[in-house]
Amino acid sequence: MVDKNKMPIVLVGNYSSKYEIESICKLFFNTARFRFSSDVNDAQGESYILASTAVESEILLTAEIRLDGDTPERQIKTMSVKTKKDDIELELCRLVYHILCRKTGIRPPWGLMTGIRPVKKVKDLVCRGLDRESVGNYFRDKYEVSEEKFSIAYRTALNQIPILENLDGNSVSLYISIPFCPSRCSYCSFVSHSVTMKSAVKLIPEYVSALCRELEITGELVSENGLKVETVYFGGGTPVAISAEQIKILMECVEKIFDLTNLKEYDFEAGRPDAFTEEKLRVVKNFGVTRISVNPQTLNNEVLKTIGRHHTAEDTLKAFELARKVGFKNINMDLIAGLPNDTAESFGSTLEKILTLSPESITVHTLTLKRSSELFQTGSTGNPASEMVGYSIGRLIDSGYEPYYMYCQKNTVENLENIGYAKKGCESLYNIFIMDEIQTIIGAGCGASTKMVFPDGMIRRFHNHKYPYEYITRFDELMQRKEEISECLKKINSMRLK
Ligand code: SF4
Numbered sequence: 001m002v003d004k005n006k007m008p009i010v011l012v013g014n015y016s017s018k019y020e021i022e023s024i025c026k027l028f029f030n031t032a033r034f035r036f037s038s039d040v041n042d043a044q045g046e047s048y049i050l051a052s053t054a055v056e057s058e059i060l061l062t063a064e065i066r067l068d069g070d071t072p073e074r075q076i077k078t079m080s081v082k083t084k085k086d087d088i089e090l091e092l093c094r095l096v097y098h099i100l101c102r103k104t105g106i107r108p109p110w111g112l113m114t115g116i117r118p119v120k121k122v123k124d125l126v127c128r129g130l131d132r133e134s135v136g137n138y139f140r141d142k143y144e145v146s147e148e149k150f151s152i153a154y155r156t157a158l159n160q161i162p163i164l165e166n167l168d169g170n171s172v173s174l175y176i177s178i179p180f181c182p183s184r185c186s187y188c189s190f191v192s193h194s195v196t197m198k199s200a201v202k203l204i205p206e207y208v209s210a211l212c213r214e215l216e217i218t219g220e221l222v223s224e225n226g227l228k229v230e231t232v233y234f235g236g237g238t239p240v241a242i243s244a245e246q247i248k249i250l251m252e253c254v255e256k257i258f259d260l261t262n263l264k265e266y267d268f269e270a271g272r273p274d275a276f277t278e279e280k281l282r283v284v285k286n287f288g289v290t291r292i293s294v295n296p297q298t299l300n301n302e303v304l305k306t307i308g309r310h311h312t313a314e315d316t317l318k319a320f321e322l323a324r325k326v327g328f329k330n331i332n333m334d335l336i337a338g339l340p341n342d343t344a345e346s347f348g349s350t351l352e353k354i355l356t357l358s359p360e361s362i363t364v365h366t367l368t369l370k371r372s373s374e375l376f377q378t379g380s381t382g383n384p385a386s387e388m389v390g391y392s393i394g395r396l397i398d399s400g401y402e403p404y405y406m407y408c409q410k411n412t413v414e415n416l417e418n419i420g421y422a423k424k425g426c427e428s429l430y431n432i433f434i435m436d437e438i439q440t441i442i443g444a445g446c447g448a449s450t451k452m453v454f455p456d457g458m459i460r461r462f463h464n465h466k467y468p469y470e471y472i473t474r475f476d477e478l479m480q481r482k483e484e485i486s487e488c489l490k491k492i493n494s495m496r497l498k
Pocket residue numbers: 180181183184185187188189190192236237238271272
């Protein structure tokens with residue numbers, strides 16, 4: 001068995017990009033941490049990956065891989081010195097990719113497409129006038145994406161295009177982070193604090209007031225720059241993990257500070273059913289929230305226990321009923337494929353039960369194993385995630401749900417994707433904006449980031465402090481960054497007006 005944590009990746013030459021080659025290797029060894037070297041002498045021993053380029057009259061690309069003492073395989077390719085850097089890097093990745101496919105027997109469904117947003121790419125090509133066949137050829141020939149994955153990316157892109165036709169270039173969205181949860185899930189890599197810890201509960205009031213202060217400053221930036229707020233999204237964490245009174249304080253703050261007359265969507269990712277109460281939902285409803293999420297992840301009680309969730313499938317059904325009773329007409333439910341101890345049958349049964357509830361949207365995530373999660377530390381992996389995801393695609397489309405946003409993440413089990421499906425007219429604009437980087441999103445709260453989208457497509461990101469304590473105690477320092485955000489907003493405005 002290859003000890004990937006010690007396996008050297010030896011990169012030699014100017015076109016051997018560490019980031020790109022590592023991304024390719026992670027497709028095959030997804031929780032690995034490699035040792036990088038530029039010394040060709042490290043390409044020996046039982047296991048190693050060598051990717052090198054040398055420039056002579058042509059550019060010579062070489063990949064050589066040995067795993068667990070097997071016979072090393074070497075692939076060589078030459079390219080013209082006039083070839084663009086990106087193309088050379090991609091070809092070197094392809095050599096590594098092909099050897100790893102053969103040696104591991106793994107065929108990543110998204111091929112060499114790492115670090116690229118597939119739906120964004122499809123839209124880009126469609127907007128340049130390419131038809132379905134040509135876009136498909138591009139995905140297959142350049143990135144070796146499977147036909148199944150291309151089809152879903154294409155369908156998602158076509159569903160998005162009309163939704164985005166009326167996008168107002170003068171609008172932004174607002175993200176508000178509530179980094180608290182009823183308990184910590186074993187797969188969680190987010191900064192969320194469990195409210196079972198007294199120290200976390202003590203922080204909440206101070207956190208709420210710091211967040212209100214940040215919202216005030218953000219509100220000034222928005223009005224100074226004449227921007228309209230198009231969507232507001234309360235996310236987490238589990239926003240219902242805080243009290244009804246604390247939710248009310250924050251929502252009053254949003255209402256007072258921002259002009260919401262142009263608001264198209266107000267999202268509240270309520271989250272885990274174990275923190276739902278009628279009082280909290282009524283507060284949220286009274287402030288005009290249009291869409292909430294009830295997130296079961298699975299309706300298998302054994303799996304829920306395994307992942308550290310302190311609620312049952314029955315709690316989810318009750319939370320959903322409660323949300324309907326309070327009057328929510330647009331409810332999303334999140335599921336995760338590949339959870340430990342789950343099976344294809346149990347995942348299918350969860351999906352069937354969710355379909356009987358008929359939520360307006362269903363998001364199917366695939367489990368990711370990030371370094372900061374407990375599950376990563378124990379080394380547990382998911383079950384047949386690709387079978388689950390494949391089933392969900394067909395079943396949801398047959399049931400009248402259309403894919404409308406999608407994203408791929410690193411360290412996802414079997415290199416699968418996350419897809420949001422919705423009934424027509426119930427799509428979340430915010431999800432499209434954030435995943436496809438279409439609109440500036442201003443983040444407030446700890447762990448939140450602000451993503452500034454310039455008219456020429458450039459993106460600039462600003463990250464808030466990660467942890468609540470840090471966010472509260474270093475608040476003033478954080479607010480200095482608002483100056484930079486303000487400068488960016490002015491620049492975006494001036495570029496737009498030209
Ligand atoms: S509900 Fe989400 S944010 Fe909270 S602990 Fe679980 S995975 Fe993390």
